[in-house]
Every structure is written in structure tokens, then in C-alpha cells.
Amino acid sequence: MIKRRYSSELSSEMDGKVITVAGWVNEKRKMGKLIFLLIRDRDGIVQLTLPGKFVSKEVFETAKNISKESVVVARGKLQKMEKAPGGFEIIPEEIKVFARAESPLPLDPTGKVPANLDTRLDSRVMDLRKPEIMAIFKIRSQILKAAREYLYRKSFLEIHSPRIISTASEGGTELFPIAYFEKEAFLAQSPQLYKQMLMGTGMDAVFEVATYFRAEEHDTIWHLNEITAIDCEMAFIEDEEDILTLIENLIVAMVTEVKENCQKEIELLGRDISIPEKPFLRIEYSRVLELLEEAGLRLSFGEDLTTEAEKKLGEIMKEKGHVFYFVTKYPLSIKPFYTMPENSEQKLSRAFDLEFSGREIISGSQRIHNYDLLVDRIKAKDMRVENFGAYLKAFKYGMPPHGGFGMGIERLLMLLLNLSNIREAVLFPRDRYRLRP
């Protein structure tokens, strides 16, 4: 490795020390016989100052001719200087250009001239050089780390289920077909069936940071065709309340960790993150219908909450001081076949969603663990029982009561950071039209 210091490690206290820094030329300001070079690295920006009288002609010429965004490494004496940003600057003795950046740049990484999201995504590497864009992904990394740490602490086993599957696992969303030698196969829409099967092994509690592939032709700021989710499943639960408790603890752990460790990034994004208070409100679906009706929005029982209804509910809840809240006891009819009915009437279910400011970020439920009931429900959904052979087999020989959920990471990030488009929360997003970069 090249021995160098990050900009964040430097301060005016190091006055007189010879330092090596490396990074990209953020800006160059030529003032005749004085040149300022602002070098950007992962953590920030450091100023190189080149007074014509005090640096070698060679170094001065290199600086003068360097193009914006070129990669350089510079060695020089750090000098305490009131006039310099941060109170110090480096007078370079040597500047080495590793890679000269071509011009014109596809977009302006200093952000002086804005660029459309489409332009930015086409030149994502350039775009990510902007500190506030990179901040999103530092936070994303922290959020996943926090989730992992919390779940490991709670003795969850991290697993990997197949991404290539043979048939439609859950029905509902469309799958991407792929060529698999002489067979047809699909990209998995979620680990749902696999994580449930594992509940029959004694693993008790598992989670996966999973990629979901959804072939829906949706075209919104809220949907993608490839997403990342934290998928959990746990066995020996009393009912879905055990899952709700896990979720609120997990969310609080994740947000707390971000708030504590990403202060700089949160500031860069101009956000203020508050840690949600436990317990999160649980509100039953039928009660939601009542509240909506009072607000002038009528939905009939058995209808899923429309986007309008969800947003309206978000407003109502906000007035009452709830940012995170669970909608529980959904009608069985609008939930997947593996959802546990609330009782023998089979009208309500033990399914729930976690809403964050009027938008759904988690969906989960207690699942059916009884083989016969499961088969009945598959039939009731007009699905073919023979398509579920391997899955059903796991329920024949002893399956404990269990439940779980899937949490959309991008959605969480988007709402937490107030991003205007879900694509902002993915390095290289995949939507209906975008397959590259």
C-alpha cells in the first residue's frame, strides 16, 4: 500500500510534519504564481498550496497542467495556516499524477452544476465521488452492519438460500426466466420458502441479506427490479407479536447505530435522524379502515391499502406522533398462501406490515406450520400443490410454529434519509429500463 494519510487524520496540530496524501483533484485555482489544489479522498478534502517562490518549478508546472479529477499522490510539509480551510495546508515537495482525467467530465463532481438522476446514474462512478452521494452508501453499510450485529447477538444464523429456482415460489409477482442448461429456471423473488423450510431443521432463527428479483414492469420512484432485503424467520413463536417485538428492536438498533456512527454523513445529507420510540403502535387493519373512513376515504374490507390510503394513514399517524407503526390482522384473502389465519373463520390473518411515514418497508406474518392447512391454502389460492413438493415435504415431518418478515433496505434508507428516488439508495440500480452500468 502507498503510505498516506486520509484528510480526516490531518489537523493544524501536525504543523511542520511531512505528510503524504492521495486522492482526486477536486478543484484547481490558479492565481498566477500561486496555485491551490484541493485533493479529495474518501473522508474529505485537503488543500495543497503552491506558492511559486517556495515550490520547485517542476512541481509548480505539474500542478498547473493537471486536469480536474486526476488521481494524484502528493508529499509535503503540513503547515498551520489561518487562511486555509481547516486551518492548515500542505506545501508539496512532490506531486505524482497516477492517472490524468480526461475532459470534459460527464458531470461535475463538485456539484456546482447539478445533473439529472439519469445522467448521474449513467456516470455513477463520477457521481459517487460527491461526498453527499457517497454518504448514502456509508450509511447503507452501517445499517447492514447494525442489523447483522443485532441479529447475531440474538443468535440468528446468517444463511444463503438459492437465487436460482425452478418454479414460481410464492405466486404473485412475476419472475425473471433464465436459461439453465436444458431447463428453464427463474431468479428468486425472495428466500421465503427456503427460510421457512429451515425452520424444520432446528436452526430456529435465521436471517439472510437477500437480493430479490421482481419482474414487474413498475415505473415509480418507489420500486426496483432488483432489491436487497433483510429476511428473517424464527421458530417456536407464540404468535406474530414475537416478530413485531423483534422488528422494533431491530429497527431501533439500526437507527441508533447510524445516528451514533454516521453523524458526518447525516449532516452532509442535511438530515436529522431521531431514534424511534418503542413500542411501535400496532393498529389492526379493520381499525385502519375506520380511521380512513373518518378522514373521508372509504375502502371495503378485503381491499389492500391503496397508495392513497397508505399516505393518508401516514398523515393521520403523524398527527398522533407515530412515525413507525404496524398494521396488523390483514384479511387473509389478500395475503400469500403460507400466511397463518387468525382463527378457524379464515377471515383475518396473522400478517402485518411495518409502515414508515405512510410507506410500507416490512411485510411479515406468522406462517402456517400445519401440513394439511398449508395444502388447503395452496388450493384455495388456485395454485398447484405439485409445484410445492420439496417445500411441503418439510412440513410433513415436524414443523414448529414460526414466522418472519422481509425488510426492504432501499426503502428504509430512502425514508430515513429523505431521498427523492429509491434509485439513490442503490449503487447501480436496476429498473425496467436500466440494465447498465
Place this chain on the structure above:
RNA sequence: GCCCUGGUAGUGUAGACGGCCUAUCAUGCAGGACUGUCACUCCUGUGACUCGGGUUCAAAUCCCGACCAGGGCGCCA
């Protein structure tokens, strides 16, 4: 899948009741002046109407189609 809107230099924009557009401004880039910049400043230059068809004496501007993009709904994480 349905509905709405839009495509102008590398980037972001102005112009659109057809002519006064040899197309605005900013930024960038090139050259020049400048020893304390921090969106440095100033001077000079540079570079664009998505494509195809139509209407018209005349199209960036109106019409049709394609492609691309933005947004909403549905679906969901």
C-alpha cells in the same frame, strides 16, 4: 399494463401565439492577466435544437411515428 409530461453545447438551463434564433445564461474546456483562493475574479475563444416523416414561402417552435427520459396508478420490499 394504464395515464400524464418532457427531450436545446460535456453538465444544468432560457427560448416554443412558426419568421426578429447567425439560439440565452451559468458551468466546463482552451488561451491570456493575477501570490491567499475557498462557487476566486476579469478578458478572448469553444461547443447544442434526439431521430425519421409531414404541414408551410419559412419549423428548435405545429402534426404523426420511433427512441429515450421524468412522474402518477396498479403491484409490492
